[in-house]
Amino acid sequence: MSLSSILLKRLQLPRRIIAAVNVYGTRSFTTTEGHRPTIVHKRSLDILHDPWFNKGTAFSMTERDRLDLRGLLPPNVMSSEQQIERFMADLKRLQLSARDGPSDPNNLAKWRILNRLHDRNETMYYKVLIDNIEEYAPVVYTPTVGLVCQNYSGLFRRPRGMYFSVEDRGEMMSMVYNWPADQVCSTCKGPYFCWCFMDIMFSNMSSSYNIFRVTCRITFYVIQGLLTEARDNIDPDARPFARNVKESERQGLREGAKLVEVVQQVKPDVLLGLSAVGGLFSKEVLEALKSSTSTRPAIFPMSNPTKNAECTPEEAFSIVGDNIIFGSGSPFANVDLGNGHIGHCNQANNMFLFPGIGLGTLLSGSRIVSDGMLQAAAECLASYMTEEEVLKGIIYPSISRIRDITKEVAASVIKEAIEEDLAEGYREMDGRELRKLNEEEIKNFVMNNMWIPEYPTLVYKKD
Template identity: 55%
Template sequence: MSNFSRQMNLSSSLIRRLHRHRSLANSSSRAFTTTEGHRPTIVEKRSIDILHDPWFNKGTAFSMTERDRLDLRGLLPPNVMSSEQQIARFMSDLKILEVQARDGPLDPNALAKWRILNRLHDRNETMYYKVLIANIEEYAPIVYTPTVGLVCQNYSGLFRRPRGMYFSAADRGEMMSMVYNWPADQVDMIVVTDGSRILGLGDLGVQGIGISIGKLDLYVAAAGINPQRVLPIMIDVGTNNKKLLEDPLYMGLQEPRLEGEEYIAVVDEFMEAVFTRWPNVIVQFEDFQSKWAFKLLQRYRAKYRMFNDDVQGTAGVAIAGLLGAVRAQERPMIDFPKMKIVVAGAGSAGLGVLNAARKTMGRMLGDSETAFESARSQFWVVDAKGLITEERKNIDPEATPFARNIKEIGRQGLKEGASLVEVVRQVKPDVLLGLSAVGGLFSKEVLEALKESTSTRPAIFAMSNPTKNAECTPDDAFSVLGENVIYASGSPFRDVDFGNGHIGHSNQGNNMYLFPGIGLGTLLSGSRIISDGMLQAAAECLAAYMTEEEVLKGIIYPPISKIRDITKEVAAAVIKEAIEEDLAEGYRDMDIRDLQKLTQEEIVGYVEDNMWDPEYKTLVYKEN
């Protein structure tokens, strides 16, 4: 692994260099131009079969030549429309068809929009991704957080066309053969969940596959992963949700969740099956309850190309935001290990962030045991039972390193189980970080206590999803703490207009800034595993993406509208780190020796040239 000075050099020179690389990569001609998009595609379907295939269907965009060639003349209205005209027509229909479903505080028509987009996905996949990419800021919250939570809660009623695969406890002993039921010989990306902890909504059983589908939509839209090479997967090991167990319309196994070795055996069999058929696939674990999230991550990460987005992706996005907060406070980066951080929440996401932040601080302090011990002392962790100390009984092993010493906190006027407001009042933290899944946890009393922070510009990270689970809204934060607070959330919120020309920026610390780039960079590097260094490189890249002018305004995350450019940069950083750690093995025609010769600008170009774009291809029929 490269040394820490290279990993953590977020000086102004690095940031300028990143922006220079982006400019050069965008302006220079591509050295790796592909011609695949210009070649006709041979199909063995025609007539109505083509129109019923979402991958090949173009709707009214079929040219007259194609209509004659594919026996489509008369099956479509005579006017040949461009893809731009199709999108305009779809957008017009969308506005007309929206109903007052009152699904959420930000968009009352969210679920209605999801249904309409889903129907488009069913009939014309290329156009679906064109619409999604062109309107990513508006539709990312529809296909992903926060609307995906509503989708999962209502999935049994929304289910129409099957997507993805389902591996269940009833399939034990059959997974190695059933994996060949999926028609694609090449799968690059799998997102898998067991439905046990969907966002902050808890156990939703088999309905949790909506999470896997939504994440992979973003892999296609943000990272340019070919949609024919993605696979959403649900591992159904039962559910402990009483409502689902009693629901006659529930589509999953209506039995209690497997536990212990039985559970692990099912996941083991699944992992062996998918990596046997697709040895180079990348598997992203999503929304597993914390007791399994860490255990499965440690069990598989050294053997397979996999990562856990809740543990590692959330941690990376949070680290990038924390480093951005240091910059916004006009402090040198070396001050990060001095930041006092109160963390609300000790689930998989909270503990993932804690471990990543501790490692980052420790490396900045010298990468020694003493350094890591010093870093540990900067965190105060509060869960549902209050402040976690060494007196806590039955403590989660992952939380043990962050349990506070009783004598030490006694001098601060605190004790085991102290409330969040007491901890904030006594610690006076620089950062209040929420990963609790408890909406409104940062009450007015807690925010008032944060006024006593020793920082001139305290930061609030209300990271829990979906929207209703955010620990506080930007309106809450800015109304109590004033314009100078730095605010970030996991779900999207609107900026706060103070009416005097000043804006309170609502940053969205969304995992979609990182996981598409981590997956794409791993794929294009051919790395054998996903290392801590690769994850760290991704977080650094995101932290460096913002200009000094932006962070001083309190903008610590970029707009979602730039997601494809962000993903390209993150993927390039991951590839570069994989090469330097000697993990990369190359991808397709790009041999590792050729990959090693590329400059940073060329790596960015290489990434861009391997990102799929939703363009209609000329179709040519071939008889069997």
């Protein structure tokens, strides 16, 4: 589906960046290139208290002797598979008893249990996630992550990674050196606390990419009403989207017009919500959307967590009709429309893109993430969807394919970086060698550098 890629290219939204930093130490990660022993400069309890290197009962007897661990662990040696089987059994049993009471949602209880595993054993934590990604993606990411943020002060147990706040502006570069690591990787996200309409004329669907080629006209609406140039003290980031007063008047709209009025007059094809106001797409608003000029209007209540979604899929399908395209920020169950028909609830989740964009940028050696690299990533994701799926209203692939999707997206990002002459290479694969690779070789290069959560052999070396 084209909306992801086209929005990136057409809207050109201003970006405000916040950084959540993921920090890697000197650990040698296990990739498909093979296993390499990892040199560590700690032993005994220091190893067991370090989630990067701790294996728990999976330490072999040889490693226990080498790292002064004999006697500090139960004598039984378990495989990683046995550890995960035991953890999953405990998780099913403990997820209810770990609740703080009736106000503690079940997914938040699961998050707390998984986070304890994360604190003591990183490798096992990620293996559990990869093997059960469909079940636990909503726990460690949207929508539960929203609840975690809201309750973070009570859930915090130990520091992880680095923390940057607005008070640290001007000091961030020096702060990075406080972390004892050779490499620091950051993930950035631009938040947009608003929502808008898009009038979209679908002129052609590409059978190769199933990408809609569109012309977009945006009506920008904030909680205080329709945004026009007549408004005082417009936020600088929103100013480019302020609607011309005369144009609005020709449509019978005034500054600050209510949402339902705007929908009635604009007759939008896409309703995109990023307001964080639950229920904002009311019955009246959805009723007004039935006059859309599109035969398949799209409704995207993107706000998180779930209680902040502008509407539910049941409301959207029951009021607007069975022919809508529905995508949301939080996961919802599909809607049974009767007569064997299903209303598909797509989760418009950036986790389909962020890992591949980050990995592709890293492996390409590009110093920037260009608009073209983002466009390539979005188009790659769109190519996963068949025309038959899109016609059914399915516009995102299954989360169970996330590892393969990440590989494909990363390869597309690398190809674009090469085409834009941004690729400088990674480790032994310098920019010159990278440019010699064909499409299949680039995918193999990506796959060989994807981390696999397996325990490395640890070898102690004195500082």
